[in-house]
Amino acid sequence: MIEIQNVRKSFGQLEVLKGIDLTVNKGEVLTVIGGSGSGKSTLLTCINGLEPIDSGRILIDGTEVHAKSTDLNKLRRKVGIVFQQWNAFPHLTVVENVMLAPRKVLGLPKAEARAIAVKQLSHVGLGEKLDVYPSRLSGGQQQRMAIARALAMSPDYMLFDEVTSALDPQLVGEVLDTLRMLAREGMTMICVTHEMKFAREVSDRVAFFHQGVMMEIAPPAEFFGNPRAPELQKFLSATH
Amino acid sequence: MFNYTFRWNQAFNALPRLLEGALVTLEIALLSMLIGIVIAILLTGCRLSGNRVLSAIARTWVEVARNTPALFQIYMAHFGLGAFGIHLSPYTSLLAGIAFNNAGYLAENFRGALKAIPDTQTRAGRSLGMPPIQAFRLIVMPQMLRIAFLPATNQMVWAILMTSLGVTVGMNTDLAGITQELNARSFRTFEFFAMAAVIYYLIAKAVTLAARALAWRMFRY
Amino acid sequence: MFDTALTWNDMAFLAQGAWMTLMVTAVAVVAGTVMGIVFGVVRYQAGPYWSLPLTFVLDIFRSVPLLIQLVLGNAFQSIARLGWDPFTTSCVILSLYTAAYCTEIVRGGIEAVPATTRRAARSLGMTWRQDMRYIVAPLATRVSLPAWIGLTLGVLKDSSLVLWLGLIELLRASQILVTRLQEPLFILLICGAIYFLISFPIARLGGYLEKRWSPND
Numbered sequence A: 001m002i003e004i005q006n007v008r009k010s011f012g013q014l015e016v017l018k019g020i021d022l023t024v025n026k027g028e029v030l031t032v033i034g035g036s037g038s039g040k041s042t043l044l045t046c047i048n049g050l051e052p053i054d055s056g057r058i059l060i061d062g063t064e065v066h067a068k069s070t071d072l073n074k075l076r077r078k079v080g081i082v083f084q085q086w087n088a089f090p091h092l093t094v095v096e097n098v099m100l101a102p103r104k105v106l107g108l109p110k111a112e113a114r115a116i117a118v119k120q121l122s123h124v125g126l127g128e129k130l131d132v133y134p135s136r137l138s139g140g141q142q143q144r145m146a147i148a149r150a151l152a153m154s155p156d157y158m159l160f161d162e163v164t165s166a167l168d169p170q171l172v173g174e175v176l177d178t179l180r181m182l183a184r185e186g187m188t189m190i191c192v193t194h195e196m197k198f199a200r201e202v203s204d205r206v207a208f209f210h211q212g213v214m215m216e217i218a219p220p221a222e223f224f225g226n227p228r229a230p231e232l233q234k235f236l237s238a239t240h
Numbered sequence B: 001m002f003n004y005t006f007r008w009n010q011a012f013n014a015l016p017r018l019l020e021g022a023l024v025t026l027e028i029a030l031l032s033m034l035i036g037i038v039i040a041i042l043l044t045g046c047r048l049s050g051n052r053v054l055s056a057i058a059r060t061w062v063e064v065a066r067n068t069p070a071l072f073q074i075y076m077a078h079f080g081l082g083a084f085g086i087h088l089s090p091y092t093s094l095l096a097g098i099a100f101n102n103a104g105y106l107a108e109n110f111r112g113a114l115k116a117i118p119d120t121q122t123r124a125g126r127s128l129g130m131p132p133i134q135a136f137r138l139i140v141m142p143q144m145l146r147i148a149f150l151p152a153t154n155q156m157v158w159a160i161l162m163t164s165l166g167v168t169v170g171m172n173t174d175l176a177g178i179t180q181e182l183n184a185r186s187f188r189t190f191e192f193f194a195m196a197a198v199i200y201y202l203i204a205k206a207v208t209l210a211a212r213a214l215a216w217r218m219f220r221y
Numbered sequence C: 001m002f003d004t005a006l007t008w009n010d011m012a013f014l015a016q017g018a019w020m021t022l023m024v025t026a027v028a029v030v031a032g033t034v035m036g037i038v039f040g041v042v043r044y045q046a047g048p049y050w051s052l053p054l055t056f057v058l059d060i061f062r063s064v065p066l067l068i069q070l071v072l073g074n075a076f077q078s079i080a081r082l083g084w085d086p087f088t089t090s091c092v093i094l095s096l097y098t099a100a101y102c103t104e105i106v107r108g109g110i111e112a113v114p115a116t117t118r119r120a121a122r123s124l125g126m127t128w129r130q131d132m133r134y135i136v137a138p139l140a141t142r143v144s145l146p147a148w149i150g151l152t153l154g155v156l157k158d159s160s161l162v163l164w165l166g167l168i169e170l171l172r173a174s175q176i177l178v179t180r181l182q183e184p185l186f187i188l189l190i191c192g193a194i195y196f197l198i199s200f201p202i203a204r205l206g207g208y209l210e211k212r213w214s215p216n217d
Helices: A040-047 A072-078 A094-104 A110-123 A139-151 A169-184 A196-202 A220-225 A230-239 B008-013 B015-048 B052-067 B070-078 B080-084 B090-116 B119-127 B132-169 B175-186 B189-218 C008-050 C052-063 C066-079 C086-111 C115-123 C128-165 C170-181 C184-216
Strands: A002-011 A014-024 A029-034 A055-060 A079-082 A157-161 A188-192 A205-210 A213-218
Touching: A002 A040, A014 A040, A014 A213, A029 A040, A029 A196, A040 A055, A040 A079, A040 A157, A040 A188, A072 A079, A079 A139, A094 A110, A094 A139, A094 C128, A110 A139, A139 A169, A139 C115, A169 A188, A169 A196, A188 A196, A196 A220, A205 A220, A205 A230, A213 A220, A213 A230, B008 B015, B008 B189, B015 B052, B015 B090, B015 B132, B015 B175, B015 B189, B052 B090, B052 C184, B070 B080, B070 B090, B070 B132, B070 C128, B070 C170, B070 C184, B080 C184, B090 B132, B119 B132, B132 B175, B132 B189, B132 C066, B132 C128, B175 B189, B175 C066, B189 C052, B189 C066, C008 C052, C008 C086, C008 C128, C008 C170, C008 C184, C052 C086, C066 C086, C066 C128, C086 C128, C115 C128, C128 C170, C128 C184, C170 C184
Parallel strands: A029 A188, A029 A205, A079 A157, A157 A188
Antiparallel strands: A002 A014, A002 A055, A205 A213
16 A cells, blocks of 8 residues: 655745645556646655655555665565656666566576566567667667566556656557556556546546646546546646 | 975975976967967868878878877977987977877867768858858858867867976976976975976966856857 | 898887886776776765865866876875885876876766666666666766777876886887987887887777677667
């Protein structure tokens, strides 16, 4: 369970998270939508402990992310994150990209790490591309590799930060298919996205962020069928 | 550990002489840059001329200047030319050696700057009705100057540092030469050379700052 | 064929000088690179403000003529009664000189690794050290290689200045022969050719590695 309690966060003068309260249960798929600068991406990096927060608490299975005593590197094994920019490690082949963290962070033997990597890469449809360098992959393939790389740590939670935003339109589908597959398999996921159709299909709940505030959260039918906040109504009519 | 008394007043008393030397240092560096720039432009022209012999000569010059020690180049001027019955004074050999070195590095710098400006710039100029020379002078040159300027100022700093090598061929009027002469008379090596080091440092910084100020005025875009 | 007083013994003398040049260069490049990596990481981690003292000291090594540094270093070791021979003194000064340049190369290499790539590494649970070792080090090495090869070639050339402390390296050996045989041009040409012979493979190796690594970016 991910519990977010009254989290505030500023970059200099700009307050990007103005007291967020949110709980994500095991097995749940939450999608987060909102305009740019709404704070939705920042929230993800805070959950992973990549950004400090100013006040409030974030708990993952009861462990406080930003407590001094928390071993962040250990906690991050539980929480995978995939970014808008896929950030392939360019000096490693596809399979090495995925093997690196299991070997060095989990300390698995090489053969075992490779087996995991091959399994995850096949899972996202890259079983044929094991030994090529990322520069030879399309953006969609690189992004699926990044997903496999995060999955190889067998995380309990996955965070997706606008993973299709930097892709050419014809490559968006393959990445969304991978996410749909994960959702079907019962992975607990938070997806920040602009893909409304995807949000409607896979989510258990959809949240709307606006200027650092979570204005609305509801199951997709209600969220899209009967939006209450005027900002959300405006946002939905603008994107349709 | 330090069974040595530093005596700085002797070195301080020699400051006026050291500063005179610094002027000579600056003079050699400036002259070597001017000569170097002129030769570098000629070398760049030779390399672009399409004439095999000219471009081979230019390439050899650049390669030798960049791949042998500056001190070797100065020795060549001082000792090597003796084979042709040419005996240069320390001042002239030092100047010739550094100018040779500058020309090689600057020629490479100019060529790089020229390559960095896309052909489309010339074409854009030509499309406005400019003849080739005018397009080069008004469009390509100013952009090239900007790219080449910073490496050229680095070369100027190098030239200043290289002047210190004159002492190895008997130069005794520049900063290093005078320092060495004072040192030979008094054996206060550390004090004198520390003073010289500070002066070299200040000259190098002053040149860098002046170049930056100049660049700021010249390249406003 | 060609009339010269130069004997095979003299050639062996030049070869010994070249060996000295190589030794001084090798020590300076190895020690200077190790120090440069340490200083470069410190400079990067500390940020421009806190690393100011280090930056200032290293800048001195790049703004004062090497010849003056060598003389000062030698005077210092004699004052401090360190009892260093000219070879040691030369190596120490040349190493610091190399380190001063190498620091900037290393810092530039680290800065060239995209922050997002490093963030991805950290998000997988890698520690700072693991990130540095498995992600930053290989990527930064690639970026820095051309500049580092350039530095090595520069140190090879600048090592000629150690002749001022009495070491008989390649250039000094040539000079001795010039004085003895009075054939300045011929001997200096041989000397220059040897410098070329040493530099050329290093430059080629650099070019080869650069080419081999680039398609994987």
